[in-house]
Amino acid sequence: MDGRPNVVFDMGNVLMTFDGPYFARCFTDSDDDARLLHAALFGRPEWALLDAGAIGHDTMRRVAEAHLPLRLHAALHACLEHWPERSEPIIPVCDLVARLKRAGAGAYLLSNASTRIDLQLAGCPAYPLMDGRVVSGFERVMKPDPAIYLLLCGRYGLDPARCLFVDDNADNCRGAEVAGMRAHRFDGDAAALEDAVEAFLGAWGMGLR
Template sequence: MDTPVTNVVFDMGGVLMNFDGPYFSAQFTDTPEDAAALNAALFGSPLWTLLDSGTISHETMARYARAHLPERLHPNLADCIAHWPEHSAPLEATNELAIRLKREGYGLYLLSNASTRIMEQLNHMPAMSYLDGYLVSGMERLMKPDPAIYELLCRRYYLDPATCLFVDDNADNCEGARVAGMRAFHFTGDVAVLEAEIRALR
């Protein structure tokens, strides 16, 4: 029989918090065309992944984005860079599930591909104060789906990977967790199905 799951490891963006570059960009521009340009230069840029990996600085990201936008949009870019985390809204149903699981005795962890500014999002995530630990790619210079980042989470918090269920909206990240010895659930938005899976593995 499989080892019971006693720890749930959540991704952040798309699972516990909203991450939507086009939406964020629209909050700082006046037309759909300007929003699309801002998103392409910032959130949709290939460099955004490097920012999340800790490979480049926020200053480098900003310089790149400015170079790919007309000068008239530079103030919009500056406002967006400063304030977009305020528009990253909690996904209430998954936060409620996470809090409920913690109260029932599950270990609760977060593993996110995100930059070093992640606390600007986590500070308004309801489940934050219930977490037993978290690991962030930009701080560790490791990224999902590399099995090494899941292994690091387990070492840091003394977890047996066999007791962990990893939850992510990216199927490749789920596969990385499985390689590291965890079980994984590809989250597509149905919290009831997720909860049923967790209950079935207890």
């Protein structure tokens, strides 16, 4: 069992931006077309099934095509293939991961994401520092199911009581707490996150500062 304190990070809107309307606008020529593309792709309930590993990207493409005029199919294909390149690192959080590692704590990734997650993580400076990851699309179980948090702990020998989970979604934070972890909901306030991590590490005689 790993005796270190560990911080477990979500990816979307914690380590990397996820903004469906913005991504859709990158591949269309008007706000109206962007709204149509977003609704047909990121706004569909099937998007969650993609992250769950229940459907593949070809199925997601066909579903989205059925909800778009033919003139937007090329934009859809480009968006589905290349939106991860438009995701940007959230630098204060990525910097926090580096500081955690220097302090001797563990850092892990736990994300509801598809099997193409590595396309997005290619732009994440914190990812090479991570001690491990669990991704819903590969495991076919999703947050906030407590099973996915316990899967991470079992795979890497972590004690849930020594883990702080960071996510932008309140339900996912509650799932972590059910699994025995502490949790912090990240709302974009990097200073508040740093304070939460500092307090967590302090319980184990460690610190960032």
